[in-house]
Amino acid sequence: MKKGHQVTMKEIAKRLGVSVSTVSRALKDSPELHPETKRKIAEMAKEMNYQPNLLAQSLRISRTKTLGVIVPEITSHFFASCISGIQDFANKRGYNVMICQSNESIELEKANIKTLVATQVDALLISLSRETNHFEHLDELYQREIPFVLFDRVQEDMPVTKITFNDQNGAYQVTKHLIEMGCKRVMYVSGPEDLYISKKRKKGYLQALKEFGIKEDPSLIKVTDLTQEQNIKVAQEIIDMNPRPDGVFCMIDPLAVDVLTHWKSKGIKVPEDMSLAGFTNNPTSAVVEPPLTTVSQPGYEMGKLSVSHLLDQLEGLASDEPISIVLDTTLVPRKSTGYTG
16 A cells, blocks of 8 residues: 555455445444444454545535536537536536536546546546546546546446446447348448447447348458548548448448548449448438438437436435446438338
């Protein structure tokens, strides 16, 4: 243990293999716990030289009634919907919201967290940036016992509450739809492979291929950093393939729109030459020509649930134990895959 390190209840819980809430109740001498459990926890706390964090306790008592929210992009329709749900339900419960944008940068994400913590927000809601592939800044929050919830883009191993969509099933449904519409060579165009949603949507894509007895073909999986420049480069690479795929599933709608725009400029007809589908049901997907088949995600609902669970934990209305909530998605078939219903 480093000199000057202040032992936390999380460390005691980890050492004993119990929950943080159990340690907390034991140290408060809760009558709900078995005396032997309380004895073991008290002994471990003494052995580890645990001292209550009086500053943290005082901050929890004298709350600022302000929450910090960090999203990759404020201008994204999806994250704007999440923010709307967060604000509406935070305000109803008497909390204000401070919103920061990481602009898909891990360094800015870290800076945002530092700034929000310095302003003494009561808790944080975080959706990780495209670049976030190491998580020491989240570990530090956890060790400092600063409450936070992860939503949409999460780190699976972090022992905090996470609100996500069933990305795997959504990707499975859209890939299945492409196959059922007659596609034999379906391509998946992914974002950065470290992203939680990239991995989950790839799993759904592969699940559908397997179900239909289609062998996985590495040449039919491409990766882009999701910048417009890279998206257009991938769109051209698909045109240049021989044989080409007859169906392309893009990880998010803005990527699919970039691909569609480039294809049209090169005389490629959708869905006659190749079918195309996206994910997220961005408003643009309904107004491009042809309208894009996509997958709908209720961002407002995600925002509402994220803030509700965070505040329930903060106000002692729910257990400190982390939970994982997975929201359903819905296939939205349109003309870009030949759907005419």
